[in-house]
Amino acid sequence: MSRILVPRVEDSVVLVTGASGGIGRAVASAFAAKGARVFGTSRDPGSVRDAPSGVEFLEWDAHEESGADACVTAALKRAGRVDVLVCNAGIGIGGSIEDVPMADAVRQFDANVFGVLRMLRAVLPGMRERRSGLVLVVASAAGRIAVPFQGHYSASKFALEGLVESLRLELRPFGVRAALIEPGDTRTGFTDSRRSLPSSPAYAEAARRAIGVMEKDERAGADPARVGALASRLARKRRLRVRYPIGPAFQLLALGLKRVLPSRAFEAFLAAYYKVPRAGSRP
Numbered sequence: 001m002s003r004i005l006v007p008r009v010e011d012s013v014v015l016v017t018g019a020s021g022g023i024g025r026a027v028a029s030a031f032a033a034k035g036a037r038v039f040g041t042s043r044d045p046g047s048v049r050d051a052p053s054g055v056e057f058l059e060w061d062a063h064e065e066s067g068a069d070a071c072v073t074a075a076l077k078r079a080g081r082v083d084v085l086v087c088n089a090g091i092g093i094g095g096s097i098e099d100v101p102m103a104d105a106v107r108q109f110d111a112n113v114f115g116v117l118r119m120l121r122a123v124l125p126g127m128r129e130r131r132s133g134l135v136l137v138v139a140s141a142a143g144r145i146a147v148p149f150q151g152h153y154s155a156s157k158f159a160l161e162g163l164v165e166s167l168r169l170e171l172r173p174f175g176v177r178a179a180l181i182e183p184g185d186t187r188t189g190f191t192d193s194r195r196s197l198p199s200s201p202a203y204a205e206a207a208r209r210a211i212g213v214m215e216k217d218e219r220a221g222a223d224p225a226r227v228g229a230l231a232s233r234l235a236r237k238r239r240l241r242v243r244y245p246i247g248p249a250f251q252l253l254a255l256g257l258k259r260v261l262p263s264r265a266f267e268a269f270l271a272a273y274y275k276v277p278r279a280g281s282r283p
Ligand SMILES: NC(=O)c1ccc[n+]([C@@H]2O[C@H](COP(=O)([O-])OP(=O)(O)OC[C@H]3O[C@@H](n4cnc5c(N)ncnc54)[C@H](OP(=O)(O)O)[C@@H]3O)[C@@H](O)[C@H]2O)c1
Pocket: 017, 018, 019, 020, 021, 022, 023, 024, 041, 042, 043, 044, 060, 061, 062, 063, 088, 089, 090, 091, 092, 111, 138, 139, 140, 141, 142, 182, 183, 184, 185, 186, 187, 188, 189, 190, 191, 193, 218, 221
């Protein structure tokens, strides 16, 4: 294995996707506060209100095929390299596996998985060449514990787990580090931005109840600044674990329970938590 070069955070160039609000904004601010040169992305940089100080905004839309190249080229032109890439931008939809229209399901994956892939393909060649770099991918606790009526979102975050596990092995010879950050419920604009799609009568009541539990949890969730602090701490570490869960204590406990409980027992706990009706009950 090659030697792992870790530049000081204050000497690093950092690119954070989806830095206009929520977790991305907190991550960008945390790096900027430590003196890093920080680029943040937004689909509409001109509309970003009260941009965090020290963060330069670049345009990027996860769905655009060549957008990542253009964005990374702009960062390279200004700063010469990207030392840390934080793939944070993401969207959420709500609705049953059966009801959500295919176009919305595809869009969910396009933003959360292929958007990350597009950015990786643009940034990794430079990191490999310099034999130094760090990729942090913001997945989710919902990418370890799938939740009802957010199946497409959960599946997109499970996909990131696989992507990063493979990536770490492929990058090993180049000394480029990669890890997952798995936030639990965090207080951001994500809850209001989630598109809850109409459910058929068979699912409507169960979807309303489960999404209601989720939204309540998210609104009472952790401060996104915690994720920012974690990301900037990880940048200093030479050897990273595969995943870093962060969030409310009961969600960290749930991740532990999933590891130790028989699968049906854990599922029963989740069903009760999300108020999923029992078999045989009427919708
Ligand atoms: N909040 C939570 O409870 C929670 C929990 C676990 C994981 N996460 C994950 O954390 C990440 C950040 O979420 P957040 O809670 O901070 O949500 P947020 O406040 O809604 O922020 C989402 C960010 O993504 C950007 N974005 C949205 N659609 C985009 C697109 N098509 N292309 C490029 N950028 C796009 C937005 O920027 P513009 O609108 O300016 O383009 C915004 O900066 C997401 O990946 C989410 O899945 C959140």
